[in-house]
Amino acid sequence: MKRGASVFNRVVMALVFLFLYAPIFLLIIFSFNAGNSNMVWKGFSLHWYGQLFHNRLIMQSVYTTLLVSFLATLIATVAGTFAAIGFYAMRRRWRSPLMTINNIPMMNADIVTGVSLCLLFVAFFGLWENFAVWFNSFGLFRLPTHLSMGFGTMLIAHVTFNIPYVILSIGPKLRQMDKNLIDAAQDLGCTWMQAFWKVVLPEIKPGVISGALTAFTMSIDDFVISYFTAGSSASTLAVTIYGMTKRRVNPQINAVSTLLFVAVLLLLAAVNIREARQERMAAQRQS
Template sequence: PMMNADIVTGVSMCLLFVAFFSGWGSFASWFNTLGLFRLPTHLTMGFGTLLIAHITFNIPYVILSVGPKLRQMDRNLVDAAMDLGCTWMQAFWKVIIPEIKPGIVSGALTAFTMSIDDFVISYFTAGSSSSTLAMTIYGMTKKKVTPEINAISTLLFVTVLVLLAVINIREARQERKLAAEQRR
């Protein structure tokens, strides 16, 4: 997703889903003759294909955020936790996750931002039953700019502004707290 254009990803995913759905009917019919349980014989593009497409194109962004945190982490921490009596799962939740949490949060925010922003991939993979915010705004602007579009834009702008202010205030408080502790 970082190297190729959104249009290439969108059309490729659309063609993949169309090819899969065309072969699905015969497979589902064959499977239904086995009598285990019934599969639907007709699939259409909708929320499921939209979700799969967004997960697919956001995975590299998350990997690029979490990967460096995993490489940066001391491998002996898990062994130390297990030597102190943790099971592997406890070590995972109490040692690994807190160590890579900044990468997880960064990757989640990047993926969320990319999903909210993406129009092209959503347009090709959503079908007629689903819509994202970008697709809704695009549909609203086809005729003319209405007050609803202005309201949505204002809400998005204010939300981003508030989030940036909260983050900056929080970082400033942490820096002041750290400076006060260092003076003691």
């Protein structure tokens, strides 16, 4: 009875995984297709990979994606760590409303976040133009009058939606921390800055790392918010692909997907093997 149920479970799970992975494997297979189609197999070739590396648009957007994700993760992790500590030290009366505001970007649909930031940037550029014209009339030095959305606005948007995830993953670690640690450090002669660097930061390190990972994932995976805040001058891979799929099938997309998939697979495998090894070592130490 138990045995039969278990086989049934395995079959169901296999079907779900087939559903999740079949489209990805098809992309990978057809990236090696000699023909210009995602439906008809015309023999093995690396043609599309060669094409991909000569495609300036795609390479540029891969670079933009990595750069914006990396910068946004870095800024969001640092800012989020400080903010989380600040929130933790605050009185509840202040903390609760601030945490609610902090949750807004996570709660809202991506499109609403993207559109609202887009409105903000456009409104600001309008005000800026008035200000710059007024300022330039003094003739001290010239400010640019016309600003438009681009890499900078996209980076701001990414930082904005990343910070809440960092705070959310650091918060529990702070609450687990022994409250007397900070006082003890200060009694032993630390300044409060030293107490932060030497005591608080090492305690919450796992939370900081997982927050940074979440932020990076969110940035890499984002399409909607980038789409509304990047303007026409900068474009992430997702935005580029969206533009391409509107026109026609392009096997270079398959090639880029395959490379991405392999990169992610290697990364996750490395992380998991490391975690498993650490757990084994911890288990050995205990026994």
